[in-house]
Amino acid sequence: xxxxxxxxxxxxxxxxxxxxxxxxxxxxxxxxxxxxxxxxxxxxxxxxxxxxxxxxxxxxxxxxxxxxxxxxxxxxxxxxxxxxxxxxxxxxxxxxxxxxxxxxxxxxxxxxxxxxxxxxxxxxxxxxxxxxxxxxxxxxxxxxxxxxxxxxxxxxxxxxxxxxxxxxxxxxxxxxxxxxxxxxxxxxxxxxxxxxxxxxxxxxxxxxxxxxxxxxxxxxxxxxxxxxxxxxxxxxxxxxxxxxxxxxxxxxxxxxxxxxxxxxxxxxxxxxxxxxxxxxxxxxxxxxxxxxxxxxxxxxxxxxxxxxxxxxxxxxxxxxxxxxxxxxxxxxxxxxxxxxxxxxxxxxxxxxxxxxxxxxxxxxxxxxxxxxxxxxxxxxxxxxxxxxxxxxxxxxxxxxxxxxxxxxxxxxxxxxxxxxxxxxxxxxxxxxxxxxxx
Amino acid sequence: xxxxxxxxxxxxxxxxxxxxxxxxxxxxxxxxxxxxxxxxxxxxxxxxxxxxxxxxxxxxxxxxxxxxxxxxxxxxxxxxxxxxxxxxxxxxxxxxxxxxxxxxxxxxxxxxxxxxxxxxxxxxxxxxxxxxxxxxxxxxxxxxxxxxxxxxxxxxxxxxxxxxxxxxxxxxxxxxxxxxxxxxxxxxxxxxxxxxxxxxxxxxxxxxxxxxxxxxxxxxxxxxxxxxxxxxxxxxxxxxxxxxxxxxxxxxxxxxxxxxxxxxxxxxxxxxxxxxxxxxxxxxxxxxxxxxxxxxxxxxxxxxxxxxxxxxxx
Numbered sequence: 001x002x003x004x005x006x007x008x009x010x011x012x013x014x015x016x017x018x019x020x021x022x023x024x025x026x027x028x029x030x031x032x033x034x035x036x037x038x039x040x041x042x043x044x045x046x047x048x049x050x051x052x053x054x055x056x057x058x059x060x061x062x063x064x065x066x067x068x069x070x071x072x073x074x075x076x077x078x079x080x081x082x083x084x085x086x087x088x089x090x091x092x093x094x095x096x097x098x099x100x101x102x103x104x105x106x107x108x109x110x111x112x113x114x115x116x117x118x119x120x121x122x123x124x125x126x127x128x129x130x131x132x133x134x135x136x137x138x139x140x141x142x143x144x145x146x147x148x149x150x151x152x153x154x155x156x157x158x159x160x161x162x163x164x165x166x167x168x169x170x171x172x173x174x175x176x177x178x179x180x181x182x183x184x185x186x187x188x189x190x191x192x193x194x195x196x197x198x199x200x201x202x203x204x205x206x207x208x209x210x211x212x213x214x215x216x217x218x219x220x221x222x223x224x225x226x227x228x229x230x231x232x233x234x235x236x237x238x239x240x241x242x243x244x245x246x247x248x249x250x251x252x253x254x255x256x257x258x259x260x261x262x263x264x265x266x267x268x269x270x271x272x273x274x275x276x277x278x279x280x281x282x283x284x285x286x287x288x289x290x291x292x293x294x295x296x297x298x299x300x301x302x303x304x305x306x307x308x309x310x311x312x313x314x315x316x317x318x319x320x321x322x323x324x325x326x327x328x329x330x331x332x333x334x335x336x337x338x339x340x341x342x343x344x345x346x347x348x349x350x351x352x353x354x355x356x357x358x359x360x361x362x363x364x365x366x367x368x369x370x371x372x373x374x375x376x377x378x379x380x381x382x383x384x385x386x387x388x389x390x391x392x393x394x395x396x397x398x399x400x401x402x403x404x405x406x407x408x409x410x411x412x413x414x415x416x417x418x419x420x421x422x423x424x425x426x427x428x429x430x431x432x433x434x435x436x437x438x
Numbered sequence: 439x440x441x442x443x444x445x446x447x448x449x450x451x452x453x454x455x456x457x458x459x460x461x462x463x464x465x466x467x468x469x470x471x472x473x474x475x476x477x478x479x480x481x482x483x484x485x486x487x488x489x490x491x492x493x494x495x496x497x498x499x500x501x502x503x504x505x506x507x508x509x510x511x512x513x514x515x516x517x518x519x520x521x522x523x524x525x526x527x528x529x530x531x532x533x534x535x536x537x538x539x540x541x542x543x544x545x546x547x548x549x550x551x552x553x554x555x556x557x558x559x560x561x562x563x564x565x566x567x568x569x570x571x572x573x574x575x576x577x578x579x580x581x582x583x584x585x586x587x588x589x590x591x592x593x594x595x596x597x598x599x600x601x602x603x604x605x606x607x608x609x610x611x612x613x614x615x616x617x618x619x620x621x622x623x624x625x626x627x628x629x630x631x632x633x634x635x636x637x638x639x640x641x642x643x644x645x646x647x648x649x650x651x652x653x654x655x656x657x658x659x660x661x662x663x664x665x666x667x668x669x670x671x672x673x674x675x676x677x678x679x680x681x682x683x684x685x686x687x688x689x690x691x692x693x694x695x696x697x698x699x700x701x702x703x704x705x706x707x708x709x710x711x712x713x714x715x716x717x718x719x720x721x722x723x724x725x726x727x728x729x730x731x732x733x734x735x736x737x738x739x740x741x742x743x744x745x746x747x748x749x750x751x752x
């Protein structure tokens with residue numbers, strides 16, 4: 001619950017104002033509880049005006065909320081179908097998803113690609129939308145299409161945007177000190193050492209929230225062991241106490257001396273501030289990091305490079321680029337209009353409207369216009385398009401119970417006691433066996 | 439009403455036996471409502487969930503598709519919690535440290551404040567208000583306030599005493615050896631004020647002649663406090679003990695707001711929440727931890743009830 005992969009700048013803001021989001025979360029929780037409780041009411045009893053489609057949204061923060069509303073308004077205008085939006089606080093939506101889907105969910109709702117979507121498809125809580133995809137397929141790359149299918153091969157998901165995880169830096173800092181973006185591990189470590197001698201914190205790193213460390217594990221595992229192994233490991237099909245996983249932690253240990261001091265007490269926003277204030281040289285994070293650069297000049301000074309290669313066999317062929325999008329619930333009341341809405345959401349027109357209002361992400365559709373992209377967006381789009389494999393981030397690629405109750409504490413334990421890798425991986429393996437049952 | 443019942447028993451109750459009492463319809467409704475409503479509330483809101491938790495703790499259930507989809511796993515959850523779940527034993531330890539700290543540091547400190555303020559020093563009311571203020575804040579807000587103080591790079595302490603942008607910083611919130619104590623200081627800030635008010639009420643109610651008598655008998659201040667004042671405060675002391683134990687066992691909000699109760703701030707209540715609420719949905723597993731917490735909570739309750747009753751009988 002506590003490991004929301006942030007995906008919009010506004011959710012960032014809410015997390016920074018802990019107090020406010022806490023209060024909003026509590027309020028939202030009550031809302032969802034109530035809807036869960038009333039879930040016993042047969043759906044047929046709920047009068048639904050013809051021509052209305054309901055939409056459950058986790059886009060609670062200003063920018064994504066506005067963007068979502070703009071897209072839905074365009075749909076309503078085009079088809080004459082009324083769209084009823086129910087927005088719930090982002091984190092609360094995520095935490096209550098089990099209750100939500102079993103209660104009285106809206107016809108169409110926001111969610112993520114990856115295991116987090118496939119799990120609910122498998123549990124029979126979603127409607128397959130293969131017929132919608134018949135016309136959508138040409139709009140999306142094979143990777144996007146694969147990410148939209150459940151484990152049973154049917155389509156469930158319509159992607160709207162994604163964003164890459166990469167190493168962010170300030171162009172002015174690199175120019176002033178004569179640094180060049182590293183492409184190999186040795187260059188990366190050498191650069192970190194150079195930065196340290198120049199009085200910088202080489203790599204901003206923060207893990208108070210628990211989820212940011214997952215990004216480093218993901219990328220190191222993909223660089224060292226390859227994407228296919230990473231996916232199998234996340235799916236519970238590989239052992240965690242193998243030499244391959246140990247190699248990831250051993251490689252990671254080399255980075256620790258270059259990290260921010262007090263990393264486990266810092267939020268990712270504080271890490272982003274270190275980068276913005278030129279105290280830190282580099283920061284591995286999703287592109288939402290740019291939202292912490294509120295001054296346009298700082299924002300324009302940000303750039304990124306893909307994570308350096310470690311094993312030449314894989315090079316820089318994969319990355320985390322989580323995809324957000326839409327699903328249709330199992331007992332949707334207005335099936336034809338819900339499908340029409342999903343079809344619209346997968347169109348280039350919807351995408352363009354969304355990204356115009358929320359320019360912090362990259363469009364998922366390959367028909368979306370990139371004309372109005374800023375430099376960072378253009379580069380992000382190129383990075384994603386050029387990647388051979390795209391992962392969804394640990395907390396979306398594996399079972400949520402495993403990610404939150406096992407991996408978050410385990411990664412924090414590694415950061416505290418980096419030398420006991422054997423003990424750590426054997427503990428993870430035991431818990432993995434208990435949770436996955438294999 | 440007593441007479442009414444008695445006469446009816448005398449006239450018509452013979453056939454139903456000696457103890458049978460025939461009540462009028464209105465009596466029945468009254469008794470039914472007065473006993474039934476609390477019974478339903480207690481049964482539905484306390485006993486039903488408690489028993490359901492105990493039953494669920496022997497199952498494996500992801501909360502999807504009705505309770506019939508839960509698998510019976512016996513004591514497997516308990517075995518896993520005790521053997522392979524790394525946060526469990528730290529959580530038990532932290533709950534005990536929490537209890538010890540409240541009992542031996544925060545509570546005595548509150549007592550000290552109360553005792554000093556009871557002396558009618560100048561500005562006593564101002565001090566009272568200052569010490570009591572944190573009590574009106576929720577722990578979630580206290581957690582938020584103290585994060586502003588403890589944050590490694592942006593916090594007050596590190597910025598006052600060092601330059602966090604250069605060199606290593608003291609990680610008050612992220613170092614698992616430090617953060618529990620840092621949080622306990624924040625907890626003490628609130629708890630001491632709470633205890634102070636309770637004791638202050640007790641001290642004000644104390645008969646001043648007791649202290650005068652002790653002074654005339656030549657008892658020093660500490661001696662008088664130990665042998666006269668403190669024992670006379672026994673009823674308050676029992677309340678204080680109960681409050682302290684409850685506060686230690688229900689501790690949750692402050693660590694949850696700081697880092698979701700991980701990395702040195704594990705508590706049993708947080709483990710229950712982290713497993714059950716949210717996408718994790720390990721209902722059976724979380725229930726087993728909840729049952730362990732119930733068992734631990736029952737111990738002080740039994741001791742309290744037992745000592746209270748045995749005292750009344752004596």
